[in-house]
Amino acid sequence: MSASKLKRDFYLRNNIILIAQELLGKRICSCQNGKLTSGIIVETEAYAGPEDRASHAYGGKRTQRTEVMYHSGGIAYVYLCYGMHSLFNVVTNRDGIPHAILVRAIEPDRGVDIMLRRRNRNSVSPSLTAGPACLTQALGITTAHNGINLAGKIIWIEDLGIKLRKKYIIAGPRVGVSYAGKDAALPWRFKIRNSNWTSKP
Secondary structure (H helix, E strand, O other), rough: OEEEEEEOHHHOOOHHHHHHHHHOOOOEEEEOEEEEEEEEEEEEEEEHHHHHOOOOOOOOOOOOOOOOOOOOOOEEEEEEEEOOOEEEEEOOOOOOOEEEEEEEEEEEEEEEHHHHHHOOOOOOHHHHHHHHHHHHHHHHHHHHHHEEEEEEOEEEEEEEEOOHHHEEOOOOOOOOHHHHHHHHHHHEEEEEEOOOOOOOO
């Protein structure tokens, strides 16, 4: 299957809902210490910056943690959740607009043996990479990769030519954002229909 790295223009568009859906079927790759691991993205969540109560940048909030969200799209926003889990997000849109898409689950593709060691697992099952904390651990992604260029040689996303029709994409509310009031109900979590590798909230 031929693959090409996503170009910067893919990330700079302003329709975060469309981008979150188009990331489904793309392959995220990580090369840490010469060890390549990758997986097909099967679940994402969109966070639309200042207007979105569930976003870290709601109301235009700018902190040391969120500053990377205000950079031009095509870089990683990796933050620590509950002081222990690194979560990987794709920054989108133009400079100054803090849009980000959380990658919630992947289907393992390459380097599965490495993923198993990192996750301290003996066999392959959806729990290996179904969930944002699980997939970052499997791919070796940490907060040290915050702000990294997604067209580089450490973490990148590839287009495999997979074009999902709307009927193969399920939309639903995002996970763990009950604090966001009415925005908690927005159907901005997207996953591939019938995939065994999506997370179980």
